[in-house]
Amino acid sequence: MSAFFSKRRVSFLSGALLSASLVAACSTSRAPPETQGLTQAEARPSRANYAPRDDAAPTTPAPVEDESANSAVALAAPPPPESAAPAPQRRATPAQQQAMGKAMPAKPMASGVALGSMGVGPGGGGAMAVAPAPMAEKSKKEMQAEDKSLTEAGNTFEAYKPNAFTETTKDALSTFAADVDTASYSMARRYLQNGQLPPTHAVRVEEFVNYFKYRYTPPEEGAFTVHLEGAPSPFNARRHFVRVGVQGKVVSRSQRKPAHLVFLVDTSGSMASSDKLPLALESIKIAVKNLNENDTVALVTYAGSTKDVLPPTPATDVKKIHAALDTLAAGGGTAMGSGMETAYKHAVKKASGSVVSRVVVLTDGDANIGPNLSAKDMLASVQRYVSEGVTLTTVGFGMGNYHDSLMEQLADKGNGNSFYVDSMKEARKVFETQLTGTLEVIAKDVKFQVEFNPKAVNRYRLMGYENRDIADKDFRDDKVDAGEIGAGHTVTALYEVELTGESQELATVRIRAKAPNGTEAKEQAFPLTHANMKASMEAASSDFRFAAAVAATADILRAAPAAEGWSLATAQKLAEGAVGSDTERTEFVKLIGQARALTSASARGR
Structure with a gap:
């Protein structure tokens, strides 16, 4: 991106850590060993006008089932609590309690909104909601200048400011590197299973989304295929989600290199x-x-x-x-x-x-x-x-x-x-499938650049990938390092966009990558048109609906400004309709329920 879009890394100040320690010292509950440093002292960044919405949230946290609990290897289990006291929950800041205590003005939401896919057949298009004139918003430079240091007692996280909306007339290019990390999701899952909301700065949207499998068609030739899809957002009637999905070629265990x-x-x-x-x-x-x-x-x-x-x-x-x-x-x-x-x-x-x-x-x-x-x-x-x-x-x-x-x-x-391993179940996923199954790199220095059409898109924002941002000018600079894609890997990125309603091509998605041992990259371009957009969320693929639910949940958990007023209940309903027989997706739906319960309890000051 432009200079304003370069990533902002924030160090943790000792003063904030001291404040967290003082609050923890006042707590009457004793944290179990695995949650030390994750006590009531750990607070989200205070935003007087932000609080995750939770329509009809459960009143008590329901324990999340862990399929690895009955594993013969007991080593995976976190150390047991030292007392019978329930796991401490983070208390919402006064600003959050005030925000959640007030009845938020109801905003009209589009029910049954969707996200679409590449190669849509006849009838794949539909009426698109016309976005009104963009609301006034601070510039990227102003938002970076306001960046605050965050702290997490005991555990150390890098803090990235969530991507803001960008006006397409001012900057039509969004450039980032591929990322197939998943550590953030399994870390957040452990927090929730321990009865705590994850710290906002522990949540990285792209690692939530890329934790899950998506049924993208693999390439018949070449290193990867690209799948594009879009649909209206169920969280804001003026916006649409757009997904860029990449599927790497599959190399069988017997065929890969030693x-x-x-x-x-x-x-x-x-x-x-x-x-x-x-x-x-x-x-x-x-x-x-x-x-x-x-x-x-x-x-x-x-x-x-x-x-x-x-x-x-x-x-x-x-x-x-x-x-x-x-x-x-x-x-x-x-x-x-x-x-x-x-x-x-x-x-x-x-x-x-x-x-x-x-x-x-x-x-x-x-x-x-x-x-x-x-x-x-x-x-x-x-x-x-x-x-x-x-x-x-x-x-x-x-x-x-x-x-x-x-x-x-x-x-x-x-x-x-x-990766982050919190159980034997996760150990098997990482070391049995992800590590040994995707050892062979099929493309390196993989870069994405999406060029939005100002006539069709008023504003856009990339959901996540803040730590993988690349300057627009470096997209074709083959000396600039980017991400790798292993055999069988999928990479998924989602955008939130506001459309003008005109029938132009929405965007061009470009992917640039080198062969595993190459020095010069090859570039491919894929058009995103109205044919890729679905008229409703129900019309979108189940993979798209689930990815949108995961990205939205992550944005809510990290208190992204653009997700202000979004509801975990809406995200959970969207995910439930795209679970199928996938056990990992089923677990995710349960985790949203746990997050809703914890959010509700925190708002009540418990």
């Missing part, structure tokens, strides 16, 4: 709890079980110092690998930077065009000793290895001192992805 995985395991003292190191070790065993006979595994640990535990070993030598893992125990400081460099030195020895070489970091992200403590310093020390083709996966564990910001930044700059 892989060399270097597992870098944090064995410091902070990893001692059952939901950290023990769960991380079980996760590695799951990954090894799903590797091929030509794959190899190495193991490096770091605590007060770095240690080579296992040299490159065939994945078929399960007994040797398990024996090495079973020797690990937690203790000491956290020299993460030194561990990263050692792991990359091992990985680069195998890196080539015919071998997938990847470092997999398993940690709570709490780096506290050694020469390189920040993501920037760590990556600077291994940059030469990254440029030689070594990719990175960061996998987070635990609560109370979790450094989400470090994990996210490492993955973004290390040409990889970031």
